């Protein structure tokens with residue numbers, strides 16, 4: 667059991683790990699989508715509550731949902747990663763949505779993303795940027 671000590675320093679994201687991360691940039695004038703797998707090796711469920719990147723005007727948690735064959739995206743305020751489990755961010759499901767991509771969001775480059783968790787933990791990783799065909 668963790669007790670808050672009053673210090674505002676972020677907790678290390680112990681047990682949390684990102685893998686397979688990348689952004690898909692279709693056109694610089696369109697939002698870019700971020701995909702990855704988020705694993706939780708700890709014995710407590712962990713809840714993702716936000717994301718940010720200097721390469722994006724705004725970075726949001728999104729989910730694609732299909733309604734009678736029609737696909738649309740909704741904002742997601744929080745995503746829980748079960749203990750000893752993982753959550754996939756992949757086309758057709760959860761993804762990061764980078765609004766107003768900045769010039770750093772360019773195929774062949776990598777951009778940093780910071781994920782924020784409900785318990786105060788933060789996790790930062792570099793996301794390679796690929797083009798519409800995934801290259």
Ligand SMILES: [Cu+2]
Nearest residue numbers: 728729739763
């Ligand atoms: Cu989206």
